[in-house]
Amino acid sequence: MTVDRILPTEEAHDLLELATELADRELAPKAVEFEQRAEFPRELLRTLGRAGLLGLPYPEEYGGAAQPYEVYLQVLEILASRWLAVAEAVSVHTLSCHPVATFGDDAQRKLLPDMIGGELLGAYCLSEPQGGSDAAALTTKAVRDGDAYVVTGTKAWITHAQVADFYNVFCRTGGPGARGISCLLLDRATPGLHPQAAERTMGLRSSPVAQLAFDDARVPADRLIGGEGAGFTIAMSALDSGRLGIAACAVGLAQAALDYAVGYARERRQFGRAVIDFQGLGFTLADLATQISAARALTLTAARLRDAGRPYSIEAAKAKLFATDMAMRVTTDAVQVLGGAGYVADHPVERYMREAKVLQIVEGTNQIQRLVISRALAKD
Incomplete structure (x- = not known):
């Protein structure tokens, strides 16, 4: 069924046509096989990134398309109608770019072109085994040690846990409650960061979800986003x-x-x-x-x-x-x-x-x- 859409600009119309073309050519033919194999389509995410579809709502100065959210969401809808796992991956990745794009400093924002372009895939690490909905009660801890933070704890239900290149990790740097939470940006190669085995899920089998264990993971202090205590607001x-x-x-x-x-x-x-x-x-x-x-x-x-x-x-x-x-x-x-x-x-x-x-x-x-x-x- 063709959806009758009212779009704000001719550029937005062209973007939706591009999304439809890519979804029909690259996503729809592969969905069944990848879901059966529980295989994550990493190259498809790179393809979407190179086509400019991973940075639609972000500023052009960082490699984005500066499109209204109204347009971005309609692109997501098109992708989801062909293969939900890919659309969900785009949504999670876009979410994972938000802390750096909105609250990061100039040095952190230098990473955005590779994030938005799809060369670096993101994960958003808020939920924990004993706390999903009650985000303010999270227990993963980050202790300042010289020019670094040492992170211990476990995150759960993390999309892209095993395949991400960067992780937004919400952790406790202060006292109890929301004001004690901060956000750290971790690289995949961070020592002490251990993705666990993928969960066996009912659906979205080509979208890997797993726990993340932090065993004294040492993170440079300049990877703190927005200052100590800003984590809950960012989340x-x-x-x-x-x-x-x-x-x-x-x-x-x-x-x-x-x-x-x-x-x-x-x-x-x-x-x-x-x-x-x-x-x-x-x-x-x-x-x-x-x-x-x-x-x-x-x-x-x-x-x-x-x-x-x-x-x-x-x-x-x-x-x-x-x-x-x-x-x-x-x-x-x-x-x-x-x-x-x-x-x-x-x-x-x-x-x-x-x-x-x-x-x-x-x-x-x-x-x-x-x-x-x-x-x-x-x-x-």
Whole structure:
């Protein structure tokens, strides 16, 4: 199904055409094999970086494209509609560039061209085995020792843990609570940094997720981003943007599921008719299409607030909540539309359904999004 888009500039239109061309040529043909092998498509990320699609929201002076978030999110949606793992990798990498781009000093920002260009792949290390949603309670510790910090602890559920070239590590340099958290930028070669075995996940099998162990990892003090105690502010700032990225991924995945279900329902015949002509099924597809359009509109509305420099945190939480719940419903119903065929791996909808689940969890569970929204309502 062709999505009717209103874009702010001709350049944005060209970028979406480029994203569509690359997604059709490079992503869609490879998705099934890579997912079956649980293989991370590192070269595809380099290809996207060299095409300028990894730095869309970042300034041109650092190698970015200086595009509005509204445009970046629509690129993510296109990528996700062909292969969610790649779109999620782009979202996580873009999130991982945010601390240096927004809070880094001049020396740290010299790394941005290689980050944004895709030569260096990033990981965002906030969650821990005993603390995901309660980020302010993290226990990974960094102790100052001369001209370095010595890091000990464990991070969990880290996308790109085994394949990243740089890591934003949120750790405790001060007392308890949010004010004691700082952010350090670690290289892959940091002594004492040990990626663990990849988790065996339900979906997104070509996107490696693992724990990171820090055994007296020694990090130069000039890799501290934003000063001691700035870590929680950096983390929450990045997550607001990251939630929009996941919302866009959810819209793309849901659109792919709907498109496949509609195509199947047009071809599948029962009682002498295409099954899409039966009201019960046709109305289901109509509801799914409406939900996708609503999620897309909500996501882009939050993006436009961000682009305008206005508060958008609550709208990002709403978009992430609605879009990912929607994707779970759409992919589940797409399996139902196909009936028994939807339950076998010959058709992609069973993979879409498995993949949709994680979107309700990452970048803050949907329970956390409801908490964020309800607290804002209480304050108002």
